[in-house]
Amino acid sequence: PPPLPVLPIPSAAQLKWQRREVIMFFHFGMNTFTDSEWGTGAEDPALFRPAALNATQWMDAATAAGASLAILVAKHHDGFCLWPSGYTDHSVRASPWRGGRGDVVREFVDAARARGLDAGIYLSPWDRHDRRYGDEVAYNEYYEAQLHELLTGYGSVSEIWFDGAKGKNATNMTYHFQEWFQTVKQLQRSINIFSDDGPDVRWVGDEKGFAGTTCWSTVNRSMITIGEAGIENYLNAGDPRGRDWVPPECDVSIRPGWFWHKNETAKPLSQLLEIYYNSVGRNCVLLLNAPPNTTGLVEAADVARLRELGSAVSTIFGTDLAAGSAARASSERGAGFAARNVLDGREGTYWAPAPEDGRRNGYWIELRRPAAARPFNVVRVQEHVALGQRVERHAVYVDGAPVANGTTVGHKRLHRLPRPVAGRTVRIWIAARRGPPLLSAVGLHYDPFAVADTM
Ligand code: IPT
Structure with a gap:
């Protein structure tokens, strides 16, 4: 359940x-x-x-x-x-x-x-x-x-x-x-x-x-x-x-x-x-x-x-540059709560960690993009707020390097990056939370109108 x-x-x-x-x-x-x-x-x-x-x-x-x-x-x-x-x-x-x-x-x-x-x-x-x-x-x-x-x-x-x-x-x-x-x-x-x-x-x-x-x-x-x-x-x-x-x-x-x-x-x-x-x-x-x-x-x-x-x-x-990625996480709750749910474009499905996960190091979820995936300069993170808003602090890493961080996520958090990045792996760390984080979506986008980062 x-x-x-x-x-x-x-x-x-x-x-x-x-x-x-x-x-x-x-x-x-x-x-x-x-x-x-x-x-x-x-x-x-x-x-x-x-x-x-x-x-x-x-x-x-x-x-x-x-x-x-x-x-x-x-x-x-x-x-x-x-x-x-x-x-x-x-x-x-x-x-x-x-x-x-x-x-x-x-x-x-x-x-x-x-x-x-x-x-x-x-x-x-x-x-x-x-x-x-x-x-x-x-x-x-x-x-x-x-x-x-x-x-x-x-x-x-x-x-x-x-x-x-x-x-x-x-x-x-x-x-x-x-x-x-x-x-x-x-x-x-x-x-x-x-x-x-x-x-x-x-x-x-x-x-x-x-x-x-x-x-x-x-x-x-x-x-x-x-x-x-x-x-x-x-x-x-x-x-x-x-x-x-x-x-x-x-x-x-x-x-x-x-x-x-x-x-x-x-x-x-x-x-x-x-x-x-x-x-x-x-x-x-x-x-x-x-x-x-x-x-x-x-x-x-x-x-x-x-x-x-x-x-x-x-x-x-309209274009999600995370499409076609593989997803894995610090843990999964089991059937129906897989990490890949963040990629299915549906509001009702979400990744949930296993109950015993994350007690010490925080929770994470990682996307591994296809080899030829295009650069992105916007990261979208969404919580399944139907079960409450949980994330208190989070950070985004691309190929191991920090590119964005913030506090709350809620229904939708958009991070604009200073410049487009073309990395293979995108990892979201949840460093603090009011309860096990439930993420309904992680998306990667390219904003051609971007002028500067105001993260
Ligand atoms: C301001 C009101 O004080 C506030 O109660 C709320 O209704 C708000 O408008 C809605 O915009 S008054 C405004 C001149 C700041």
Whole structure:
């Protein structure tokens, strides 16, 4: 049988989320039309009039980037609702768009499903428009009612985003996060809840798309207060002694702002790849934001950049230069847990060492490549995190020489090498671990876009 789990372990929904690796964010709303990031809440709904809104075009952009889930900002801090909420007048219903009969949330979820993507929703707790804000009972009732609208009216929602952002001079207001989270789970069983402290997915602590080089999927939720300054480092690295499985999500925009601004442009491919390595390559899911413009479309140049990213990732990782290697390890658990499982391209199979292995010298697994194998400059290591995150320290050797090392691995760790190497044997040493290491994959890749090592 498989080895025992090392607690905590992910839920099925968290595992599914982790394997998505890249997901998309769409910040669109009143700010798009006022050229701002944080609207005041006093905006005239008549300003919201995208001439050619086409959510299918957004989904095609998401697909080009390799994303399988798209999250819509349904209400940002300015309080303007992109669906015709029954609990406020400040919504698309009061705008000229589609004659006041439009519903961006509906168009978004329909377009996502038509393209085979899952949908998620962001509903800002901070609300600068609603007059109930500041009245604890009235505003929490309003917020709960909108959760009901969004989570019962639009089919299955895969992720919901609770942003801890709040202006320095914002009215004092106690959010009933615990009630909200339980409401969400009552309405959608398999949803993942994002906030600084999960419960399912946590913020990574910055908006640059960079996780810590050490990145645990585990934290102690009791250490985290949502929206509080000073928790960033804890969120960035996680906690090897964490009792809660709350893996990090890296939210970052392809442009400087979250919303579309006339004078901003998308980051270059090199920067997006850097973000990819520092998020997906450090045990995170990358939540990439692409802001549609005032016509309601993602700009062609942005779509092109997303496509470049998607195809660069396919180019790098579509070919595994470990293919055809022979695999051996410090020990094997026996039938079904062989070292060669790291080469089969399947998430569910893994190498497990024999129970008595590794007590003194650490564990290792080694690939012996075919004679004519091509050079590589990226090493991919993956843990079978379904049974818990275990690796605390590891190193990579090629033909006996050290080429890379690091701390955590988790779902995926990517090491970029300073230059391509063409060695025959690649050995991964696991020097410290919370339990016997279980590796689901070791891959070797060639990145033609590589500029420099930032290991
Ligand atoms: C920051 C919030 O404080 C934090 O709670 C989280 O929601 C995060 O946003 C998401 O990006 S505010 C931001 C201006 C750093």
